[in-house]
Amino acid sequence: MGPLIPNGVIPYEWNSIIAIIIGIAFGFVLEASGFSSSRKLAGVFYGYDFAVLKVFFTAALVALIGILYMDYLGYIDMSKLYVHPTYLWGAIIGGAVMGIGFVAGGFCPGTSLCAVAIGKIDAIIYVIGIMIGVFIFSELYILFQPIYEGYFEGNITLMDSLGVNRYWFVFIFTIIAIIAFIVSDIIRKKQKKIFY
Amino acid sequence: MKIDNQKNRHVYWNPYFGGFLLGIIILFTFYMTGRGLGASGAMKSSVVAIVDTVTPEHAEANAYYSKFIKDNESPMNTWLVFEALGVLIGAFISGGLSGRIGWRTQHSPKITSKRRLAFALGGGILFGLGAQIARGCTSGAALSGMAVLSTGGFITMLAIFGTGYLVAYFFRKNWI
Numbered sequence: 001m002g003p004l005i006p007n008g009v010i011p012y013e014w015n016s017i018i019a020i021i022i023g024i025a026f027g028f029v030l031e032a033s034g035f036s037s038s039r040k041l042a043g044v045f046y047g048y049d050f051a052v053l054k055v056f057f058t059a060a061l062v063a064l065i066g067i068l069y070m071d072y073l074g075y076i077d078m079s080k081l082y083v084h085p086t087y088l089w090g091a092i093i094g095g096a097v098m099g100i101g102f103v104a105g106g107f108c109p110g111t112s113l114c115a116v117a118i119g120k121i122d123a124i125i126y127v128i129g130i131m132i133g134v135f136i137f138s139e140l141y142i143l144f145q146p147i148y149e150g151y152f153e154g155n156i157t158l159m160d161s162l163g164v165n166r167y168w169f170v171f172i173f174t175i176i177a178i179i180a181f182i183v184s185d186i187i188r189k190k191q192k193k194i195f196y
Numbered sequence: 197m198k199i200d201n202q203k204n205r206h207v208y209w210n211p212y213f214g215g216f217l218l219g220i221i222i223l224f225t226f227y228m229t230g231r232g233l234g235a236s237g238a239m240k241s242s243v244v245a246i247v248d249t250v251t252p253e254h255a256e257a258n259a260y261y262s263k264f265i266k267d268n269e270s271p272m273n274t275w276l277v278f279e280a281l282g283v284l285i286g287a288f289i290s291g292g293l294s295g296r297i298g299w300r301t302q303h304s305p306k307i308t309s310k311r312r313l314a315f316a317l318g319g320g321i322l323f324g325l326g327a328q329i330a331r332g333c334t335s336g337a338a339l340s341g342m343a344v345l346s347t348g349g350f351i352t353m354l355a356i357f358g359t360g361y362l363v364a365y366f367f368r369k370n371w372i
Binding site for chain 2: 002003004005006010015016018019020021022023024025026027028029030031032033034036037038039040042043044045046048050051054055056057058059060061062063064066067070075076078080081082083084085086087088090091092093094095096097098099100101102103104105106107108109110112113114115116117118119120121122123125126127128129130131132133134135136137138139141142144145147148153155156157158159160161166169192194196
C-alpha cells in the first residue's frame with residue numbers, strides 16, 4: 001500500500017538514496033527532451049518550438065491518470081499524498097513573477113540544473129540569480145510575509161474548489177491537452193523556422 | 197556502436213515520449229515518498245546553508261531562514277537537495293551520450309553573450325523570488341501540484357505561462 005516510505009513499507013533510511021535515483025531519472029529525461037537548451041524552452045512563448053507544452057502536459061496527465069488508477073486499484077492511498085497548499089495570491093503573484101523570469105532567463109530551476117550539468121554558462125549565471133532571488137526574498141521576508149502566509153485556502157484540490165467529479169475533470173483536461181497539441185503543431189508550421 | 201556526435205547534438209527525444217517517462221517518474225515519486233518532485237527547494241536550502249555558515253546569528257534571527265534550520269543538522273540534509281544532485285548526474289549522463297557537453301553561452305545570433313548573461317541573471321533573480329512567494333517552481337508547485345489536482349498548482353501553472361505569454365513580446369529580441 002503506497003505511498004511506501006510514509007507507510008513504513010520501505011525504511012526511512014532509503015529516502016535519500018531514492019531521492020538521488022529519482023533525480024538521475026528526472027535529469028536524464030529533461031536533458032534528453034532538450035530542456036537544457038534555453039532557446040528550445042523559450043520557443044513555447046514564440047511559437048517556434050512547443051516541446052515545453054507537450055512534455056509538461058503529457059507528464060502531468062500521465063502522472064494524474066496513473067495516480068487515479070493506482071488509487072482506484074488500491075495500490076496508493078490518494079488521501080495520504082501531499083497536496084501543494086493553496087495560498088491564492090501567493091500562487092498568482094509568485095507565478096506571475098516566475099513567468100517574467102522564465103521569458104527573460106529562458107529557464108526554470110529544474111531545467112537550469114540540467115543545463116549547468118552540460119556546461120552552459122548562461123545557466124550557471126541563472127542559478128546564481130535564483131539564489132540571489134531567494135536571498136532577497138528572505139532578507140525582505142517581513143515585506144513578503146502577508147502574501148506568503150495570507151489568503152490560505154488549505155491543501156485543497158480542484159474537486160473542492162470547482163465541485164466537479166475528478167474523473168470527468170481528468171477526461172476534459174485530457175481533451176483540452178490533445179486539442180492544444182494539435183493547435184500548437186498548426187501554429188508551429190506557420191512560424192519562421194529558428195535554428196539553434 | 198559509433199555515435200556521430202555532430203549529427204546527434206540537436207536530436208532530442210520525441211516530446212510525448214519524454215513527457216510520458218517524466219509522468220511515470222512523478223507517479224513513482226508519489227508512490228514512494230507521498231510527495232512530488234522539486235527543483236527550487238535545493239537552491240533555497242543552499243542559500244539557507246550559506247547564510248547559516250557565514251552569519252549564524254543573522255540566520256536564526258530571520259523569520260524565513262529559521263524555518264529551515266534544525267539543531268545538529270545541516271540545512272542541506274533534505275530530500276530535494278539529494279534529488280537535485282541526481283538531476284545534475286542524470287543530465288550529465290544524457291548530455292554526454294549525445295555529445296552536448298561543453299562550456300558555452302547559448303544565445304540568439306542577434307544578441308551578444310553579455311546581454312544573454314545579463315538577462316539570465318535578471319531572470320534567475322525573478323524566478324528565485326517568485327518561487328519563494330508561490331512556495332514552489334514549475335516542478336514543485338505546477339507539475340507536482342497538478343498531478344494531485346492541487347488548486348494552487350493549477351493556479352501557479354496558469355500564472356507562470358499566462359504571464360510568460362503576456363510579456364513575451366517585450367523580450368522577443370532575445371529569442372527570435
